[in-house]
Amino acid sequence: MLLISRTESKLVAAAEEVAKKYNVQTKYSVVDFANADEATWQRTTTALASLDVGLLINNVGLSYDHCEYFEHLSDQDVRNMVEVNITSVNQVSSQTQKLHSTASKPCKRCCETASQLVLRSRIVALAKSPPSE
Numbered sequence: 001m002l003l004i005s006r007t008e009s010k011l012v013a014a015a016e017e018v019a020k021k022y023n024v025q026t027k028y029s030v031v032d033f034a035n036a037d038e039a040t041w042q043r044t045t046t047a048l049a050s051l052d053v054g055l056l057i058n059n060v061g062l063s064y065d066h067c068e069y070f071e072h073l074s075d076q077d078v079r080n081m082v083e084v085n086i087t088s089v090n091q092v093s094s095q096t097q098k099l100h101s102t103a104s105k106p107c108k109r110c111c112e113t114a115s116q117l118v119l120r121s122r123i124v125a126l127a128k129s130p131p132s133e
């Protein structure tokens, strides 16, 4: 299992807990998805390349500190939400699938990532919503 987030101390504790409880090998990578650059994505590719990924869980998410009209948000808040909520899930999904598609043996399990399923269900939910007045 590979865990990715910003705080190394929390990652170490979570990785140790999972390894002990479920007897699986764990790794972690320290990444801030709000400030990810090319070097960051290269590191996640390297970390993902060492694994046979069967399931990708996208849990990271960013919202407003409190209820607020969209036009009152700062440009930085909006940028952070795009980077954390959209760019990161696309980057990690894309990297994972590219690594799978170039693997020497074909993946016979379900290749669809959890995050894609979440994205797809959101799109379906939007398509079924009646247009707002």
Ligand SMILES: NC(=O)c1ccc[n+]([C@@H]2O[C@H](COP(=O)([O-])OP(=O)(O)OC[C@H]3O[C@@H](n4cnc5c(N)ncnc54)[C@H](OP(=O)(O)O)[C@@H]3O)[C@@H](O)[C@H]2O)c1
Pocket (backbone or CB within 6 Å): 004, 005, 006, 007, 008, 010, 031, 032, 033, 034, 035, 059, 060, 061, 062, 063, 084
């Ligand atoms: N809590 C709720 O009431 C609620 C309700 C509806 C939906 N959700 C959604 O459920 C998910 C989890 O919620 P949560 O309250 O558990 O969220 P959270 O505690 O803020 O963050 C979840 C995880 O993401 C990591 N993370 C946060 N920002 C990051 C960043 N910029 N880069 C990399 N990792 C980052 C955190 O670790 P680090 O801080 O160490 O990076 C933590 O491990 C989110 O997508 C949230 O939008 C939550």
